[in-house]
Amino acid sequence: MTKTFKELKRARLTDALLKSTLYGLSLGAFATGATMLTLKLLLITVNPMLYIPIGLGGFAIAFLVSLLVLLRTSARLAKELDKKYSLRESVQTMLEFDGKDGDMLLLQREHTEELLLALPKRPSAVKRYLIPAASLILSVALFLVGVLMPVNIDEPQPEPELPFVLTEWQIGAMEALIEEVSYAKLEESVKVELITRLETLLEHLRTVHYFKEMDEAVITAIVDIDLFVEEINTYKKVSLSLFGSTEYAPKKIAVSIITLNGVGFGEMISPIRETFGDTMYFVEIADFAEDVTERLAASGVAEGEPLRAAIESFAGSLSLIAENSELEFNEAQAEIDKAFITASDAIGSEMSAQYSNLTVRTRIIEQLIDIFMINEDDIPPLLCDMVPLLELDEDDKDGEGGKEDSGGYGEGNNLFGSDDTIYDTLFREDGAGYVKYGEVFQEYYLKVEELLLNGNLSEETKKLLIDYFRTLSDGSKK
Amino acid sequence: MENKERVAAFSAAVEKIKSELKKDVVGQTDIIDNVIIAIVAGGNVLLEGVPGVGKTRLVRSLGRVLSLPFSRIQFTPDLMPSDITGANVIEKDDNGKLSTVFRRGPIFANLVLADEINRATPKTQSAMLEVMQEHKVTVANESYALEEPFFVLATENPIEQDGTYPLPEAQMDRFMFKLIMKFPEVDELSAIVNMTQITMDETAEAVVDGATILEMRALASTVPVIPEIMNYTMRLVANTHPERDASTASAHKYLKYGASPRAAQALITAAKVRALLTGNYNVSYEDIDALAPAVLRHRIKLNYNASNDRLGADDVIALIIKETRAQR
DSSP: OOHHHHHHHHHHHHHHHHHHHHHHHHHHHHHHHHHHHHHHHTTOOOOGGGHHHHHHHHHHHHHHHHHHHHOOOHHHHHHHHHHHTTOTTHHHHHHHTTTOOOHHHHHHHHHHHHHHHTSOOOOOHHHHTHHHHHHHHHHHHHHHHHHHSOOOOOOOOOOOOOBOOOOHHHHHHHHHHHHHHHHSSOOHHHHHHHHHHHHHHHHHHHTOOBHHHHHHHHHHHHHHHHHHHHHHOOHHHHHHHHHTSSSHHHHHHHHHHHTTOGGGHHHHHHHHHHHHTSTTHHHHHHHHHHHHHHHHHTSSOOTTOHHHHHHHHHHHHHHHHHHOTTOOHHHHHHHHHHHHHHHHHHHHHHHHHHHHHHHHHHHHHHHHHHHHTOOGGGSOOOGGGOOBOOOOOGGGGGTOOOSTTSOOSOSTTOOOOTTOEEEESSSOTTOSEEEEHHHHHHHHHHHHHHHHHHSOOOHHHHHHHHHHHHHHBTOOOO | OOHHHHHHHHHHHHHHHHHHHHHHOOSOHHHHHHHHHHHHHTOEEEEEEOTTSSHHHHHHHHHHHTTOOEEEEEOOTTOOHHHHHEEEEEEEOTTSOEEEEEEEOTTOSSEEEEETGGGSOHHHHHHHHHHHHHSEEEETTEEEEOOSSOEEEEEEOSSOOTTOOOOOHHHHHHEEEEEEEOOOOHHHHHHHHHHHHHOSSOOOOOOOOHHHHHHHHHHHHTOOOOHHHHHHHHHHHHTTOTTOTTSOHHHHHHEEEOOOHHHHHHHHHHHHHHHHHTTOSSOOHHHHHHHHHHHHTTTOEEOHHHHHTTOOHHHHHHHHHHHHHHTO
């Protein structure tokens, strides 16, 4: 291969690379500019990052295609030179016999070198790069037009915020509500907390200027009050804990407590009393007391909490009766009756207190909704409204614990009976496996409640969980 | 001598031959060039032209320029093969003893002018076959080699057909070129008349000898040919065969039969010489295309369609060249 031919080839390669780059940039800029312009004209807004792959794609396509077209192999270049400059196949012959010996071949090479040296000078760089440079300039111009063209989108103007001024009536209603709470039959500490929250809300509302802010403040207060009551009321945890028992008596107590009706508690547990009046009562009483104590200990409710303490006290008194072997039957019956009466009073009293908390909380929320005309749909699901549905099959009373209608979690045809099995991976001590749903429902519920109270969950997730457990309870939105 | 000098000597010799020939032959530049190409390539030439265009003069001048033993054979219907090749004759020596001696015919020269070759009978014409192809003469089972270089330059008259015997295809194939000498232009005609008013004799002088011709031939044989051109040449020759499916449309339409492999050999060999003659050091498409009519025109046979479309051999060859090029 002659020196001149090598130089020509190198020059062609450089030319091809430069031109391909220019064409690549042209198409990249053109594609980006055209897309931008079109989208702006169509009033379509896209992520600006989208233009990067468009530009790069355009560059890559044009660069590769141009390179493919402009790049010359030695053979192709030789053919092109022969044809363009009528070199009578001298260059092709030179290339074909490159490296081969022979006097005539040497002469042929020298002759070809002379021919190549005599070729007309290449056009100036300006002439050679005129077209790609012009295309680049035009493409960049289009790109700049695309970038600089203002977007004529009539964006919907935000609705002007409605100004809010706390009215005298609202102030009066709030003060009346605070006063009502102050007279409510609540524990003093609970009362103080609730009043503080309402006063804080009222003070804050005095500084609010728009309805939207007012809405947010009131709804925040509602959620806060609901959360506070949910934290102080332990009846759900206690009920679920006891309902996890496989025995009838603890379940019966759980169902009684979950109704949160202190008045009817005694009636609800009276069948238990009847059970203990029959045979083997010492053993059953002892087992009952032990079961209840263990379950309460595992309920997550603090030791000494009044409701837990009342039930533990009931269990303790029964346990004492069972241990006292000196008691005659009649004496034992009398002791048991006495324990039941005491328990009914103590537990009923605590349930009544928690019921009051709940009632006052509901009253406050309803009043706040009325006073400030809050749209109930804007209020997120409230925790206190989530009450598990605990149903007891009276057949359990004889201890057989039939699967059907043996209590469950849910409504309608979807009964998650306590004997139904699920594959549990969280709470089994011996690892994952099938367990009765009733045995782990409580743990699930408590875990979810803990997450709702303390976990960093999104509003969407919270709503999903609450809706799920609501479906398992009474299905209504209170 | 270095190759460069050899090439220079080649070019100088060609120029000398041309300039000397121009002293006796007016015009006919292409014919002179092609005759020189054929001689250097070692091929025989069939010159066709109307009477008086200078066929015989060209060949005679060539004989003088090349400084080679030259003989002229006027072909007539009664010419016998032995009149060309020679024959064994009985001779009496000085002692009166009789012996058979081979008396060489006019073919034993380096340059033979076979004037009006188509006037001889096929039997006599066929006597030329071995001579032209193998450069030897066989008489009574005895072969006599001809001295190299050896060329036959034959002439024929296309007009007078009475009492002529068309050359058989096999013999036609032995001619590397068939050259058509056209009637001169008016100014050329004027120059011819003026020249012959002074003298009818040829004035060209010997400028090269046989050894130089052989040297030139050896040099030309080393000219390279790239495979693409080799392939193009083979396709061009093959495309003259109408029986080939792959042949071009013109071949199918206008030809009865096509050129032999000798045509391909002749094309490449002659193209190498032409390349050097035109100052190139490799064979080009241009060389092949330029020589194709001279090489192919007497090797192909036109059919009725050609005459119906008033096409001559050169026209059909031009079409086939065009079509073969399009196949590239």
